Amino acid sequence: MRISEINNNLVLTNIKDFNLDNIFDCGQCFRWNKQNDGAYIGVANSHALKISQKNDTVTLYDTSIEDFNNIWFNYFDFKTNYQEIKEILSNDSVLKSATEFGDGIRILNQDLWECVVSFIISASNNIPRIKKIINTLCELCGDEINYMGETYYSFPTPEKIHSLGISGIEPIKAGFRDKYIISAAEFFMNDFNDAYFELLDYKSAKKELMRINGIGNKVADCILLFALSKRNSFPVDVWIKRVVEHFYFEEEQTIEIIQKFSQEKFGKLGGYAQQYLFYYAREQKIGL
């Protein structure tokens, strides 16, 4: 990767294993929106960003090299060698196809608190509505971010959300999940924070997360994978269940069996495998 600063934009050249459509459409994040010109605009870590790609050149608009180093380099997981991961996963014929299909997927390193709330909202919900609820929440009580002449909103703090209470967040129409969001905010105002979880391994971090009402097995695994760098985490949702059953089993299996099978099969690369499979299952219509 080579970085040059042109006007106020950062231009990254010779970028490998990186495709914005793959990254933003594989279901890991909810705050990026495609523009008419093909670029994406989103907010992460209280910073807005417009980003576009043409082949192996990626442009970050109106962004300083400091913000790239402090925020976006880690957010887009540039430290990880995806070529190597795909090579290893390709030993399995199904993953060979899935990694070719979702060639430019990367797992974003997302904010913990935002991830907790986002995946609480994801339960028994569909992706367009998850995005809408999160966006409304940010507009309701996030801080204004002025960027390229437009106003965007940061993800609200636990304190801010908690101060509104269940009735206060009613406008976001989260339905039965509203009480879970408020109780999660309490945890993050008291016992929980980033530093606390950094000390814990996969199993104990999962146990702690599941103390929160609204966080079960699958939601916890998503948070571990997307915000806590537990790349062995293999979240099993309905799509993953279908795709694993389709390729590796003759008939329907329980979630527990799917999860155990996949974790043993993919090991420390489980999270990457899960993302390639999820994208493959959803985008490549294979009769699932």
Add this chain to the structure above:
DNA sequence: CACCAGGCAAGCC
């Protein structure tokens, strides 16, 4: 009108 959506908790046995 049913049925479903990146599940979960509570209530049963």
Add this chain to the structure above:
DNA sequence: GGCTTGCATGGT
């Protein structure tokens, strides 16, 4: 323990 059911809301 495992299994069933209700859950808010919006889209088909």
